[in-house]
């Protein structure tokens with residue numbers, strides 16, 4: 001396959017406003033800045049990635065601001081003007097920077113898009129994805145009351161979503177889940193705690209077992225895989241890890257310890273598409289199902305998520321809801337649409353969507369071009 005060499009990277013920072021606020025155990029969000037990373041190769045092909053963080057370091061330690069700093073001062077200088085034979089190599093080129101996975105992923109995914117376009121392949125095909133359509137679920141933020149939640153779940157079940165994920169936290173858990181279960185006895189239902197509990201809550205968490213949940217996502221600390229293993233031995237509901245898995249190594253250790261029975265793979269959280277694929281393969285080889293998590297992405301991140309989900313072991317519907325569930329107008333064309341819980345995998349080259357340049361201009365609050373490897377820091 002043809003290698004790529006990036007001659008210029010444009011960082012488009014846009015301000016996005018969700019159609020409705022989204023509440024998790026760590027806070028409520030409606031507006032966020034996103035840095036859309038446009039990597040341009042020597043032949044003028046543009047590839048796109050995005051920073052899938054929020055403005056605050058509450059999900060993990062990164063923010064849009066820190067990601068942009070890492071990109072400008074360290075990550076882009078490391079890859080610009082270098083021959084890249086395959087995007088799978090980019091991950092290792094960036095390991096000289098510790099962590100900062102979301103920042104790494106923003107440039108790494110842009111390079112995947114450039115490379116796929118250069119070789120005239122849909123991204124899904126380039127990574128070996130065989131599915132032409134994917135099943136989608138809906139992640140629902142914490143609501144004012146169980147009744148309100150039941151109403152929302154009703155809407156989404158009717159729309160055809162294949163999995164319903166309900167955010168929970170102490171004080172908004174058992175009664176909420178019970179209300180949903182009563183109203184929808186057979187719905188494919190799961191809960192996401194975003195690290196809101198500790199092992200002191202074991203007896204409380206055991207009560208969730210009666211609701212036949214597909215899984216409980218990240219009940220314990222964001223950096224834990226030990227206590228999760230203890231909890232998994234005590235509860236019947238499968239544990240799915242989100243926040244705790246930042247790398248293939250983390251996944252290997254979690255599987256070895258029995259910390260979870262399912263993994264939510266987020267491209268940003270694990271530092272890019274290459275590492276996401278490696279975690280997918282490890283889980284497949286160990287009989288552990290995976291699904292693709294969401295970070296309230298714009299269409300660019302969503303497009304990468306859809307391509308990733310075309311891999312065979314993504315057997316559980318992901319959080320990749322259609323554009324209209326997040327934005328009045330997305331920045332890609334066409335927008336991501338869903339038909340009864342199914343999204344078509346794009347068949348055009350790269351991510352398969354075009355960036356709407358006019359919309360991009362309207363939303364941009366800062367734009368910076370990087371054309372040299374010059375930086376105040378020594379880059380290994």
Ligand SMILES: O=C(O)CCC(=O)c1ccccc1C(=O)O
Nearest residue numbers: 059139194293294295296297319
């Ligand atoms: O619809 C989506 O993009 C998923 C939303 C979601 O659940 C989420 C959004 C922001 C940060 C963390 C999470 C999560 O999966 O824990």
Ligand SMILES: [Mg+2]
Nearest residue numbers: 192217218242
């Ligand atoms: Mg989660």
